[in-house]
Amino acid sequence: MDFSIKAFNAKNAIAQHKAGCIAVGVFENGKLSAAAKALDEKASLTAAIKSGDISGKAGTTLLLHRTSGNAKRILLVGLGNESEVSDRNFIAAAQAVARVFATLGSNDALVALPFDVVQGRDADWAQRTMVLALRESIYRADALKSKKDENRNGVTKVTLAVDESRLAHARKTLVQSVALANGMDLSKTLGNLPPNICTPTYLATTAKQLGKEFKLGVEVLDRKQLEALKMGSFLSVTNGSDQPPKFIILRHMGGKAKDAPVVLVGKGITFDTGGISLKPGSGMDEMKYDMCGAASVLGTFRAIAEMQLNLNVIGVIPTCENMPSGSATRPGDIVTSMSGQTIEILNTDAEGRLILCDALTYVERFKPACVVDIATLTGACVTALGHHNTGLFTRHDGTHDALANELLAAGKASNDTAWRMPIEEAYQEQLKSNFADIANIGGPPGGSITAACFLERFTRKYSWAHLDIAGTAWKSGAAKGATGRPVPLLTTFLLERAKN
Numbered sequence: 001m002d003f004s005i006k007a008f009n010a011k012n013a014i015a016q017h018k019a020g021c022i023a024v025g026v027f028e029n030g031k032l033s034a035a036a037k038a039l040d041e042k043a044s045l046t047a048a049i050k051s052g053d054i055s056g057k058a059g060t061t062l063l064l065h066r067t068s069g070n071a072k073r074i075l076l077v078g079l080g081n082e083s084e085v086s087d088r089n090f091i092a093a094a095q096a097v098a099r100v101f102a103t104l105g106s107n108d109a110l111v112a113l114p115f116d117v118v119q120g121r122d123a124d125w126a127q128r129t130m131v132l133a134l135r136e137s138i139y140r141a142d143a144l145k146s147k148k149d150e151n152r153n154g155v156t157k158v159t160l161a162v163d164e165s166r167l168a169h170a171r172k173t174l175v176q177s178v179a180l181a182n183g184m185d186l187s188k189t190l191g192n193l194p195p196n197i198c199t200p201t202y203l204a205t206t207a208k209q210l211g212k213e214f215k216l217g218v219e220v221l222d223r224k225q226l227e228a229l230k231m232g233s234f235l236s237v238t239n240g241s242d243q244p245p246k247f248i249i250l251r252h253m254g255g256k257a258k259d260a261p262v263v264l265v266g267k268g269i270t271f272d273t274g275g276i277s278l279k280p281g282s283g284m285d286e287m288k289y290d291m292c293g294a295a296s297v298l299g300t301f302r303a304i305a306e307m308q309l310n311l312n313v314i315g316v317i318p319t320c321e322n323m324p325s326g327s328a329t330r331p332g333d334i335v336t337s338m339s340g341q342t343i344e345i346l347n348t349d350a351e352g353r354l355i356l357c358d359a360l361t362y363v364e365r366f367k368p369a370c371v372v373d374i375a376t377l378t379g380a381c382v383t384a385l386g387h388h389n390t391g392l393f394t395r396h397d398g399t400h401d402a403l404a405n406e407l408l409a410a411g412k413a414s415n416d417t418a419w420r421m422p423i424e425e426a427y428q429e430q431l432k433s434n435f436a437d438i439a440n441i442g443g444p445p446g447g448s449i450t451a452a453c454f455l456e457r458f459t460r461k462y463s464w465a466h467l468d469i470a471g472t473a474w475k476s477g478a479a480k481g482a483t484g485r486p487v488p489l490l491t492t493f494l495l496e497r498a499k500n
Contacts, residue, residue: 001138002157003131003178005171006110007164014038014161015069020106021155023075023097025113027082028056035112035161036076039069045076054078059092061100075100077113087125090118091415094130098137101155112161124173127160129415131177132184132488134158139185141192141481176307180491183303184484190295191474191482195271195288200246200319203268203294207248207317210298214305217251231358233337234318237351240275240328241321247359248294250301250315254308255498260369261312262497264490265359267352267375268294268319275322275348276330283476290352292473292482293374294319299487304494311498314366318355322348334436338362339458344436352377353454354440360458370403370463372493373455374486375470380447381421382471389419390486391468393452396423403465407493414488418467427453 008014014022014035025033030049032040040046044064048054054062060078077097080089093113101109115126142149162170190198190206204220211218226235226247238245248268253261269290273279279287294317301315329335333345335354338361343354352375363371381391392407394400404420411418430442430450438457442450452466472485 001134001155003174004157004159005162005167005174006159007167008161009164014110014112015041017110018070019072019108019110019159021073021075021101021104021109022071023077023109023111023113025079025093026054026056026076027079029082030056031082033079033114035114039071039074041069045074048076056080058089059096061096063100071110072106073104079113079117084119085117087118087121087415090121090126091129091133094133097130098133101134101158102137103153104155105153107153107155108157108159109155110159110161115162123162123166124169125413127162127170127173128177128180130160131174132181135181135185139188141188144194176495179303179306180488182306183299183491184487186302187292187295187299187487188482188484190298191289191292193288195321198288198291199243199270200268200321201244203270203291203298203317203319204246204248206298207250210302210305211250216301216305217253219249221247221249229338229362230336231338232335233343234320234355234358236329236333236335236345237275237322237354238320240323240325243270243321245318245320248315248317248319250297252301252305252309252311252313254304254310255312259312261314261366262494263314263316263363263366263368263371264297264300265316265356265363265371265373266293266295266297267291267356267373267377268317269322269352269355270319272322272349272351273324275351276324276328277347277349278324279349286474286476289474289482290376291319292376292469295482296374296469296473296485296487296490299484300490300494303487303491309494309498311494313494314363314368316359316363318359320355322351337458341438341457342436344433344439346439347441350441350451353451356455357458360455360464364461368462370465371459372407372465372467372490374467374490376473377468378448378451378470380444380451381468384421384448385419385471387471387475389417390472390489391448392418392420392465393423393449393468394465395456399463400465403463406496407465407467407489410493410496411486411489414492416486416488418486418489421449421452423449423452423456
């Protein structure tokens with residue numbers, strides 16, 4: 001889908017614009033938005049409202065043909081109460097526009113919704129929301145089908161109408177919005193690929209392709225190098241698999257040479273059987289999504305590279321499979337992590353923390369400004385927060401509270417929300433082992449918290465936060481598929497860091 005920006009004023013009226021369709025807003029009180037009024041020369045829009053054909057409720061639509069002006073169609077879109085257009089209402093309106101455009105018998109359209117009426121949000125937010133809704137509507141996961149999903153006509157060229165005073169800024173926002181959509185698409189595509197295709201080697205190849213396209217620094221470490229680094233915890237997870245492990249490092253050095261980098265660490269278990277602690281068979285196919293942390297790092301790098309973000313960012317992805325076999329790690333085994341801490345493996349299905357802890361030790365060498373790890377880590381986080389919020393964990397002190405607030409604000413700004421969970425010393429008691437420095441699980445109570453507490457032990461030399469995306473990285477059921485989260489949160493977080 002191609003996007004462009006166009007400014008309108010008295011001399012360049014919307015009514016003069018030629019398009020297959022123009023989308024304009026209507027409020028619950030029957031009042032038309034400014035753009036809608038400009039198209040209501042024959043009172044045809046007012047008549048449609050008075051007839052009761054559209055209520056103005058957020059997300060409702062009415063398509064009119066051959067009304068006035070030069071547009072072949074006018075799409076009336078409900079925005080809700082004029083005095084309090086909420087972000088939820090505008091999202092519903094954007095998604096409604098996307099649904100209509102997807103089946104419209106025209107390839108071009110103009111979106112002239114008011115971007116500056118959403119409470120607590122600016123026009124940039126509304127513009128980005130519209131672009132992402134339109135891109136989401138055309139995303140397909142049918143690459144491996146012998147017969148592709150039905151090819152609908154739909155709109156392929158969209159122009160966004162903006163106020164002339166913000167034309168230059170709107171163009172910059174559009175570039176960033178499209179880059180973000182591209183990053184989300186990459187993350188979703190990687191997540192949706194089957195595990196016989198999306199292996200650790202495939203993720204490494206994808207990283208190299210990104211490096212070539214966007215001039216990123218990319219390095220891939222293999223087993224021998226990991227053994228030399230003494231990553232005994234990470235390597236223990238790979239023991240049962242024939243697929244070779246990979247340790248991927250990406251560098252986007254868009255800031256000053258002396259600036260400390262932000263480091264993103266993504267869990268990349270390309271398939272998780274649970275190992276010897278085998279998962280139930282029902283729904284195990286969804287364990288291909290256990291690499292969505294890695295996918296979100298790659299998607300975020302795709303976005304910030306396209307934006308040419310002025311910030312130093314390093315991505316680290318430990319990736320492997322967790323499989324059962326005669327050589328697989330057993331419950332009761334004790335391994336030595338790169339940090340030198342020994343770990344008693346009580347459950348081989350708590351493997352994400354075993355690969356992340358070595359990665360979190362490895363990133364000390366970068367002397368980072370901060371480190372954020374992203375992982376589909378625990379089913380307990382889904383129980384705690386459902387599928388709405390990502391779990392955010394970090395230490396409770398001034399430095400880490402500030403980092404947590406940055407991430408929470410980025411989540412709110414991007415409609416990719418997180419909720420802060422506790423990390424307290426009391427939970428560390430559950431990780432005690434009689435035979436090693438630490439156990440890899442702490443039992444069912446507070447499972448997402450004790451998992452975060454495990455990781456925290458390997459992060460005490462820098463500022464760190466952990467995002468548990470087990471509930472937000474993919475959807476199940478009829479809508480099964482990767483969501484692309486938390487690429488919007490991470491990208492927005494980095495954009496704000498670059499400003500400061």
